[in-house]
Amino acid sequence: HIGAADVYPIELISAYTAFANLGVRATPNAILRVENQKGEILWQPTPTRTQVLSPEEAWLMVDMMKDVVRRGTAASSVWGAGFHYPAGGKTGTTNDGTNVWFIGYTADLVAGAWMGLDRPQKIKDNAQGGVLAAPAWTAFMTEVYRRKPAPPDWPKPISIVTREIERM
Numbered sequence: 001h002i003g004a005a006d007v008y009p010i011e012l013i014s015a016y017t018a019f020a021n022l023g024v025r026a027t028p029n030a031i032l033r034v035e036n037q038k039g040e041i042l043w044q045p046t047p048t049r050t051q052v053l054s055p056e057e058a059w060l061m062v063d064m065m066k067d068v069v070r071r072g073t074a075a076s077s078v079w080g081a082g083f084h085y086p087a088g089g090k091t092g093t094t095n096d097g098t099n100v101w102f103i104g105y106t107a108d109l110v111a112g113a114w115m116g117l118d119r120p121q122k123i124k125d126n127a128q129g130g131v132l133a134a135p136a137w138t139a140f141m142t143e144v145y146r147r148k149p150a151p152p153d154w155p156k157p158i159s160i161v162t163r164e165i166e167r168m
Contacts, residue, residue: 009112054162072091073134076108083141089103091129101113101114102134109151113133
């Protein structure tokens with residue numbers, strides 16, 4: 001049930017924080033802080049974080065979802081567009097082609113792009129999240145990392161053992 005049912009974009013983005021944070025889900029806040037004219041913080045919400053996966057489980061999901069942006073359904077729209085930072089993500093398309101999305105993340109930011117119409121109708125023939133939504137995500141994230149340092153890669157937990165295999 002990753003892509004067929006209708007969900008709100010904020011629900012997907014919130015769920016993917018568990019991967020970006022290696023097992024810790026962060027509840028999104030619409031307002032990051034309130035400042036006065038002097039830049040002093042008047043109010044700031046306390047982040048709500050909950051451990052929902054082990055770091056090992058989350059790292060495995062991140063490792064798989066990195067392939068989505070390098071070789072999978074969003075590869076041409078993300079990696080092929082020059083976004084070469086450590087990132088993972090997942091495309092989505094409803095069965096009837098009325099909604100498409102891409103939820104992507106780095107180690108320090110989770111963002112989503114959703115496209116659809118207020119009154120559900122087919123967007124276009126062969127509508128796909130990797131073709132329609134992923135380019136919007138890529139444009140946004142490229143601008144983010146033009147303005148701030150590149151994100152780090154996720155550290156692999158020492159309990160995970162990897163082996164290289166030969167491709168045929």
